[in-house]
Amino acid sequence: MSNEGRYLHPAPTYRLVVAGRDITPAIDARLISLTLTEGRANQADQLDIVLSDHDGQLAIPRKEAEIELQLGWVGRQLIDKGTFVVDEAEHSGAPDIITIRARAADLGGEIRKRTEKSWHDTTLAAILATLAKRNDLTHKVDAKLGATKVQHIDQTNESDMHFITRLARKYDAVATVKKKHLLFMPIDGTKNSKGESLPTIEITRIDGDQHRWASSTRDAYDGVKALWNDRKFGKRKEVIAGKKDGNLKTMKETFGSEADALAAAKSELQRINRGMATFDLNLAIGVPELMPQTPVRVVGFKPEIDGQGWLVKEVTHTLGDGGLTSKVQMERAGDEDEKQSD
Structure with a gap:
């Protein structure tokens, strides 16, 4: 920029x-x-x-x-x-x-009505296509996410919007419904509500009047372990996302299939990695181009800050007596995770 x-x-x-x-x-x-x-x-x-x-x-x-x-x-x-x-x-x-x-907009009507449905032996793309059709929405789903196999999931007394949001949380994705269009993309991706790639915005220290960077290793993990029930052999097995030998976080839920367990473990590891560092900026001269998922590169701070890629999590634009300002909350851009399973 x-x-x-x-x-x-x-x-x-x-x-x-x-x-x-x-x-x-x-x-x-x-x-x-x-x-x-x-x-x-x-x-x-x-x-x-x-x-x-x-x-x-x-x-x-x-x-x-x-x-x-x-x-x-x-x-x-x-x-x-x-x-x-x-x-x-x-x-x-x-x-x-x-x-x-x-x-x-687009959050009223049928998409807010509670319903019940069970999904078996399907894919995430198929589920989202059904939900989009039911609510007269066009849709775009990330190909890799869409190919995720879903052995079983229940929508119990739950609105389609709430269910879509739950799926996004489960698979570490961003789900938006704007202008009659459903978008489902990886949370560490850089797409807008139309599915278009967002350009990286550079912010220098002179752009901001206040900042706060925080890094924590308290909840640092090398990998995440998830358990699943192998009904064929009557055994409980495990999968690991990330490094197999290291500090592992074990998820509390036991999953119904290896695919579900691995997807959940990967999503949890990505959330952990992104949350290990955060960076908040108050921009005296606002940047209205900033929106969630915008990739940001910062210059003029400490090497630990400048050397890290950032992703906008939330932004507040304010127009008033102080002109147009932007308050930006960012988290560490995620890396591609290693995957291992037993």
């Missing part, structure tokens, strides 16, 4: 569209603050807008109104930050203000 013009304090700008109409000119003079929080799961995406109602002429928006947001800097192409649905509104004072809270 080029740094040209980054330090001339450009003017921030935005665009809000409701029901196809650009409402930016109508509310710009009333805007007190706009805050967008983006996380890996749809539930984490939240848009908060605070508007002045000093003259009492501002109408409270209806629930379920859709808001499209673009964010950026004057003279540059605005970044599409997605569509959100109003689910909370508050009027308070004095002075009178209206606070609007909207969350990621």
